[in-house]
């Protein structure tokens with residue numbers, strides 16, 4: 542899988558060389574390329590923004606640098622196998638199932654907007670050429686798409702076959718299919734007693750049936766408490 546990042550702050554992605562994703566890059570599972578959008582400007586100030594047509598506050602990212610960067614990084618041929626991701630507050634909520642789908646992609650290009658956003662024709666052009674995803678991480682405001690791109694990268698790459706040492710651990714995580722769309726149950730390890738707090742006895746009983754039942758009950762309780770929106774979804778085991 543090749544991952545490209547287009548940003549006016551490409552140094553954000555240096556962290557990928559040290560994180561878990563870095564290991565995948567080393568063993569050849571993942572190829573990381575970060576690019577400075579200003580490399581595709583031609584004026585002395587390396588300008589990437591301009592005032593919004595129709596007025597309004599702030600600045601909008603000009604289409605030209607993006608178009609020239611696309612030509613060089615992706616090419617000028619249409620190819621639906623290339624996934625282009627625009628993190629944006631107006632995007633579709635990013636989910637674990639979207640991460641799972643993207644984990645089989647051979648090529649993902651992250652376009653990290655800043656200012657008030659990117660000239661919409663950039664997205665329209667990208668849609669005419671590749672498979673485009675405008676995605677939001679949640680209902681809050683970031684200063685740009687870089688942090689969202691890092692989060693999406695981690696969610697996707699850890700699902701790439703061969704990346705996780707123990708793929709079985711993926712099955713029991715929150716939002717994984719194996720978890721029935723429920724939140725993960727509380728976890729404990731040694732010591733059994735810590736600052737007057739004890740591991741639930743059932744987990745020390747060695748009775749696998751009771752342990753599984755306790756874990757399921759805890760997942761259902763937590764999901765009902767914190768994510769009632771998940772309790773009605775078809776994927777959750779509770780209704």
Ligand SMILES: Nc1ccccc1-c1cnco1
Nearest residue numbers: 628629677678682683685686
């Ligand atoms: N607020 C933002 C600004 C720029 C690019 C993405 C976002 C974003 C993504 N998910 C939530 O916010």
